[in-house]
Amino acid sequence: MSAPTLTTRPLIGLEIHVQLATRTKLFCGCRVEFGAEPNSRVCPMCLGLPGALPVLNREALTLAMRLAMALNCKIARFTKWDRKSYFYPDLPKNYQISQYDLPLAENGSFEFTCDGETRTVRIRRAHVEEDAGKNLHDNPAITQVDLNRTGTPLLEIVTEPDLHSAEEAYAFCTKLHKLATYLGVTEGVMQKGQMRFEPNINVVISDGDAEFATPICEVKNLNSFRAIRGAIDYEIQRQTEAWQKDHHYTANEQPKENRGWDDEKNATVFQRGKEEAQDYRYFPDPDLVPVVIDDEWLSAVKADMPELPAARRARLVSECGLSAKDAAQIVADRATADLFDAAIQRGADPKLLGKHFISFWAKHANKRESTIAELGIDAARIAELAILAGDGKINATAAAAIAEKMLESTDRPSAIAKAEGLEQIQDTAAIEALVDEAIAGNPKAVEIAKSGGKKWEKSLGFLQGQVMQKSRGTAPPKLVRELLQKKLGL
Ligand SMILES: [Zn+2]
Structure with a gap:
C-alpha cells in the first residue's frame, strides 16, 4: 500500500464528570469536603452498612438541571435510579447508584469556537450518579481507602464523537469548564478532581477505497487540560502507527480498552479491557423512588438561570x-x-x-x-x-x-x-493665571506660535504642556488650549 493515499480522521467523544457544588452528599447528610481527615465525613450509608437507606438530595438534581439546560438538553420529566455493579474497595456497597436507561437529560448541543470557527458538539445524555472513594497508596506496603468522597454527587455528561483533534477537544473542554463554573454548578477546581474528563478516541483510516477504524480507547480520569490534549495527541499517533504496522485489524475484531495517562512519560498506558453495559448488571434501585420533575421545579430552575x-x-x-x-x-x-x-x-x-x-x-x-x-x-x-x-x-x-x-x-x-489634589480645576480664573504664567515664561515658544510658521502648532502644544504641568495635570486640557489660542490671537 502506498502511503500518499492514506488519510486519517480521528473521532473523539468525551465523558465528563462534574462534581455538583452541594453542601452535602447525594444520598446522605454527610458534608462534601475536600482534604478532611480520611474517613471523617462518612455514615452508615457511605460505608454500605446493612439497613442504611438513601435519601435523595434534591439540590444535586437542581444544579444538574441548570447545566443540562444550558447545554440545550431535553430534561426528563420522569427519571429513576439504578444500581451499577462495582466491586472495588472504594465503594463498599458494591454498587454505584447511577441512572441507566432513563437519564436526567438527553439530546443537547454545545457551541464553542476553535481556530476562529464555531463548532458544535452534540450531547448524547447527562445523568446524575454518586462518586466513589479514593484508594490511598501512600504506604508502599498496603493500600488504604478514604471514603470521604463516597456518595459525592456527580453529573456525567456524554457527548457524541463530534471532535476531531486534540486542539478541538481542548477548546471544547475549557469552554465547558467555564460554563459549568459560571453557572455555579461546580467549583470546578481541576486539581481537586471536581471536573474529570475521559476521552474516547479512535481513528478512521481511509486507504484508497478501503476504510478502517481502529479500536476505541477510553483514557480515564484526566484532570488537567494539558493531559487532555496530550492524551488525545498520543492516542491518535499510537493508534495510527499500530494500524500501519498491522493493518488487518479493525474495531470489530479488537475489544475496546481503558487506558490511563502518565504525566511524566507523556504517554497513555494500558489498564484493562473496557466493560460493556452487561458487565455492570444494572437494575433499578429498590430503595429509591423514581423522580418526577414537575413544571414547578423546571420553572424554578429556569428562573434561577443567570x-x-x-x-x-x-x-x-x-x-x-x-x-x-x-x-x-x-x-x-x-x-x-x-x-x-x-x-x-x-x-x-x-x-x-x-x-x-x-x-x-x-x-x-x-x-x-x-x-x-x-x-x-x-x-x-x-x-x-x-x-x-x-x-x-x-x-x-x-x-x-x-x-x-x-x-x-x-x-x-x-x-x-x-x-491628593487630583480634582480638575473648574475655576477659569485660576487656569487663566497659569496660562499667563506660561506665556510670560516662554517668549520664544510664544513668538514661534504667533508667527504662524510650520512649527506654530508644535509650540502651542508645548505651551499647553507647560500649563498642564503647572496644574499637576488637573487643568482641563481643552480649556487650556482654548485660552492659549485666545490670548495669542490664534
Ligand atoms: Zn454519609
Missing part, C-alpha cells in the same frame, strides 16, 4: 458600546461581570466604565493574579470613580492614580481626589 455568557457578551457590545474583545474579557469571570453591571446600575457610563475595567482595573488584577472582582472594591466606589471621570471632575490620568489609591484604602474616590 444570563448566559454568550448573551451577556452580546449585551455588553450592543447596549454598552464595548468592543467584542473587551466584553469577552469582562464576562470571562461571572463575579467581575456582575460587578460591572452593578456599577452601571449605580449610574456609571458603561463605555467609560469599560475603559476603566480594561485599563487599570484589569492591570491591578493581573498584578495580583486575581480577578477584578477579587480586588474587593465594591460597585459603589467603582461607579463613583467612573462618574467623576464622566463629569469631567477628574481626567484620565487622575482616574488611574485614584484607582491605585482605592486598592489600599476604603475612602471614596471623591475624597481621594480632594486629598
Whole structure:
C-alpha cells in the first residue's frame, strides 16, 4: 500500500464528570469536603452498612438541571435510579447508584469556537450518579481507602464523537469548564478532581477505497487540560502507527480498552479491557423512588438561570458600546461581570466604565493574579470613580492614580481626589493665571506660535504642556488650549 493515499480522521467523544457544588452528599447528610481527615465525613450509608437507606438530595438534581439546560438538553420529566455493579474497595456497597436507561437529560448541543470557527458538539445524555472513594497508596506496603468522597454527587455528561483533534477537544473542554463554573454548578477546581474528563478516541483510516477504524480507547480520569490534549495527541499517533504496522485489524475484531495517562512519560498506558453495559448488571434501585420533575421545579430552575455568557457578551457590545474583545474579557469571570453591571446600575457610563475595567482595573488584577472582582472594591466606589471621570471632575490620568489609591484604602474616590489634589480645576480664573504664567515664561515658544510658521502648532502644544504641568495635570486640557489660542490671537 502506498502511503500518499492514506488519510486519517480521528473521532473523539468525551465523558465528563462534574462534581455538583452541594453542601452535602447525594444520598446522605454527610458534608462534601475536600482534604478532611480520611474517613471523617462518612455514615452508615457511605460505608454500605446493612439497613442504611438513601435519601435523595434534591439540590444535586437542581444544579444538574441548570447545566443540562444550558447545554440545550431535553430534561426528563420522569427519571429513576439504578444500581451499577462495582466491586472495588472504594465503594463498599458494591454498587454505584447511577441512572441507566432513563437519564436526567438527553439530546443537547454545545457551541464553542476553535481556530476562529464555531463548532458544535452534540450531547448524547447527562445523568446524575454518586462518586466513589479514593484508594490511598501512600504506604508502599498496603493500600488504604478514604471514603470521604463516597456518595459525592456527580453529573456525567456524554457527548457524541463530534471532535476531531486534540486542539478541538481542548477548546471544547475549557469552554465547558467555564460554563459549568459560571453557572455555579461546580467549583470546578481541576486539581481537586471536581471536573474529570475521559476521552474516547479512535481513528478512521481511509486507504484508497478501503476504510478502517481502529479500536476505541477510553483514557480515564484526566484532570488537567494539558493531559487532555496530550492524551488525545498520543492516542491518535499510537493508534495510527499500530494500524500501519498491522493493518488487518479493525474495531470489530479488537475489544475496546481503558487506558490511563502518565504525566511524566507523556504517554497513555494500558489498564484493562473496557466493560460493556452487561458487565455492570444494572437494575433499578429498590430503595429509591423514581423522580418526577414537575413544571414547578423546571420553572424554578429556569428562573434561577443567570444570563448566559454568550448573551451577556452580546449585551455588553450592543447596549454598552464595548468592543467584542473587551466584553469577552469582562464576562470571562461571572463575579467581575456582575460587578460591572452593578456599577452601571449605580449610574456609571458603561463605555467609560469599560475603559476603566480594561485599563487599570484589569492591570491591578493581573498584578495580583486575581480577578477584578477579587480586588474587593465594591460597585459603589467603582461607579463613583467612573462618574467623576464622566463629569469631567477628574481626567484620565487622575482616574488611574485614584484607582491605585482605592486598592489600599476604603475612602471614596471623591475624597481621594480632594486629598491628593487630583480634582480638575473648574475655576477659569485660576487656569487663566497659569496660562499667563506660561506665556510670560516662554517668549520664544510664544513668538514661534504667533508667527504662524510650520512649527506654530508644535509650540502651542508645548505651551499647553507647560500649563498642564503647572496644574499637576488637573487643568482641563481643552480649556487650556482654548485660552492659549485666545490670548495669542490664534
Ligand atoms: Zn454519609
